[in-house]
Amino acid sequence: MKVMALTGNEAVAEAMRQINPDVVAAYPITPQTELMHKFAEFVADGLVDTEMVLVESEHSALSATVGASAAGVRAMTATSSQGLALMWEILYIAAGLRLPIVMAVVNRALSAPINIHGDHSDTMGARDSGWIQIFSENAQEAYDNTIIAVRVAEHPEVLLPVMVTMDGFIISHTMERVEVLDDEVVRNFIGEYNPRYKLLDVENPVTFGPLDLQDYYFEHKRAQAEAMENAYRFIKEVDEEFYKISGRRYQYVEPYEIDDADVVLISLGSTAGTIKDVVDNLRLKGMRVGALKIRLYRPFPRDEVIEYLSNASVIGVMDRAIAFGAPYGPVCLDVKSVLQGTKFSELPVVNYIYGLGGRDIRPGDIERIFIELDKVRISGEVPKSPRFIGVRGEEDYFEKVKRLVKN
Amino acid sequence: MSELKKWYELPVGGLIIEPGSAVKYKTGSWRTFKPVLDRSKCNDCLICWIYCPDNSILVNDGKMVGFDYDHCKGCGICAEVCPDKAKAISMVLEHQ
Ligand code: SF4
Numbered sequence: 188m189k190v191m192a193l194t195g196n197e198a199v200a201e202a203m204r205q206i207n208p209d210v211v212a213a214y215p216i217t218p219q220t221e222l223m224h225k226f227a228e229f230v231a232d233g234l235v236d237t238e239m240v241l242v243e244s245e246h247s248a249l250s251a252t253v254g255a256s257a258a259g260v261r262a263m264t265a266t267s268s269q270g271l272a273l274m275w276e277i278l279y280i281a282a283g284l285r286l287p288i289v290m291a292v293v294n295r296a297l298s299a300p301i302n303i304h305g306d307h308s309d310t311m312g313a314r315d316s317g318w319i320q321i322f323s324e325n326a327q328e329a330y331d332n333t334i335i336a337v338r339v340a341e342h343p344e345v346l347l348p349v350m351v352t353m354d355g356f357i358i359s360h361t362m363e364r365v366e367v368l369d370d371e372v373v374r375n376f377i378g379e380y381n382p383r384y385k386l387l388d389v390e391n392p393v394t395f396g397p398l399d400l401q402d403y404y405f406e407h408k409r410a411q412a413e414a415m416e417n418a419y420r421f422i423k424e425v426d427e428e429f430y431k432i433s434g435r436r437y438q439y440v441e442p443y444e445i446d447d448a449d450v451v452l453i454s455l456g457s458t459a460g461t462i463k464d465v466v467d468n469l470r471l472k473g474m475r476v477g478a479l480k481i482r483l484y485r486p487f488p489r490d491e492v493i494e495y496l497s498n499a500s501v502i503g504v505m506d507r508a509i510a511f512g513a514p515y516g517p518v519c520l521d522v523k524s525v526l527q528g529t530k531f532s533e534l535p536v537v538n539y540i541y542g543l544g545g546r547d548i549r550p551g552d553i554e555r556i557f558i559e560l561d562k563v564r565i566s567g568e569v570p571k572s573p574r575f576i577g578v579r580g581e582e583d584y585f586e587k588v589k590r591l592v593k594n
Numbered sequence: 595m596s597e598l599k600k601w602y603e604l605p606v607g608g609l610i611i612e613p614g615s616a617v618k619y620k621t622g623s624w625r626t627f628k629p630v631l632d633r634s635k636c637n638d639c640l641i642c643w644i645y646c647p648d649n650s651i652l653v654n655d656g657k658m659v660g661f662d663y664d665h666c667k668g669c670g671i672c673a674e675v676c677p678d679k680a681k682a683i684s685m686v687l688e689h690q
């Protein structure tokens with residue numbers, strides 16, 4: 188093990204160097220560019236055996252990755268935002284063909300208007316595409332999750348593609364202290380890739396992607412749904428094995444000061460770190476607040492969410508994306524749907540849409556969210572629609588809330 | 595066609611892992627027109643056999659002997675390519 192100063196992008200590139208995938212096909216897009224730039228250096232310096240395919244678009248990047256994976260090798264790619272949008276058609280094909288591709292997604296806002304900064308709109312749109320989605324809070328997690336993802340994707344009971352995400356710029360371009368495992372340890376952990384079916388195995392010919400009509404398509408989709416269930420079951424085993432080699436134990440969700448918390452705020456990605464800080468500060472002031480970070484977003488950690496929310500009196504859910512036309516943001520829809528039908532279905536849940544296009548979410552914003560949630564707890568008056576945090580024109584509500592708090 | 599399998603009995607990802615299994619998948623019911631051979635006009639040049647996209651021209655001992663109606667989709671290519679001097683294949687409505 189060694190400690191390195193790495194940006195999130197560099198940390199994932201470092202993980203990829205250690206994974207040493209057979210094929211990487213990619214197209215540059217901000218803020219992912221630096222990741223592939225770094226990895227291309229490893230290729231040029233002969234530090235990996237990877238066949239690097241430089242394609243003319245992200246549609247081709249994922250297509251080439253699908254082709255390589257079907258051919259029978261370990262294949263990876265990375266993208267952001269519009270790049271992910273351009274991959275759309277192939278996302279479903281990778282998942283439907285059950286190809287264990289690992290892709291880093293550096294989260295960025297979607298056009299229009301054009302914006303290069305971080306929010307979750309890109310991967311949230313792909314949440315039902317059949318890919319496993321693991322969110323990272325910092326560069327260390329982005330590194331660790333990338334290594335874990337290889338084992339998850341290739342698990343014989345899973346065989347699904349995995350997206351490992353990190354917030355654009357906030358994680359991808361911020362240099363942090365990252366503990367990097369020894370190459371040997373990573374290589375032993377991921378092991379050799381020996382797929383059961385390979386397109387290039389001419390001794391045992393197989394057909395990938397044939398026509399599948401009314402008589403069988405549904406059965407194949409049912410099996411794909413089961414693979415997600417298996418992922419939900421088996422990812423914890425991979426996490427546990429990773430703990431043994433790294434000393435870092437990951438769960439589907441990460442509770443923080445939650446045991447006696449009246450107010451719990453749920454989030455994904457880098458914001459979870461800021462929230463933990465605010466929790467510490469508010470606890471010093473005597474507020475019983477806690478946080479729940481969702482690390483594994485697909486499959487959704489339904490049992491863990493219920494388990495950790497069981498002591499809360501009110502819940503806030505942070506969404507860094509809008510599900511246009513839906514009653515709430517995507518994460519809130521999931522949280523509400525898992526609470527529905529349990530004894531916690533009456534638990535007040537308030538949805539906060541924040542940070543679109545890289546808009547800062549500051550400790551003060553989160554503090555005000557906790558204060559509002561505490562007010563909801565006392566008054567029992569639950570806002571029925573999502574609140575927009577940190578957007579001009581929505582300040583008044585917080586001003587009113589502030590006046591209600593005794594300092 | 596063999597009995598339809600349950601979802602948990604299928605190979606992963608919709609893969610076909612048995613080479614040549616398309617022969618079990620009967621596509622003959624898709625036809626609107628079917629090819630009919632007039633043996634007396636046929637000179638066994640086998641151009642139809644070369645062109646048929648569904649491998650549905652039956653050949654025995656170098657002779658064109660008819661069609662595999664389980665798989666022929668009725669595209670009419672065989673009738674089209676059969677040389678002008680022969681024109682041994684005509685397309686007729688399936689139900690006639
Ligand atoms: S109609 Fe088409 S499919 Fe049928 S035998 Fe002729 S060429 Fe083949």
Ligand code: SF4
Nearest residue numbers: 636637639640642676
């Ligand atoms: S193309 Fe015509 S003539 Fe030649 S083998 Fe076929 S049916 Fe006979």
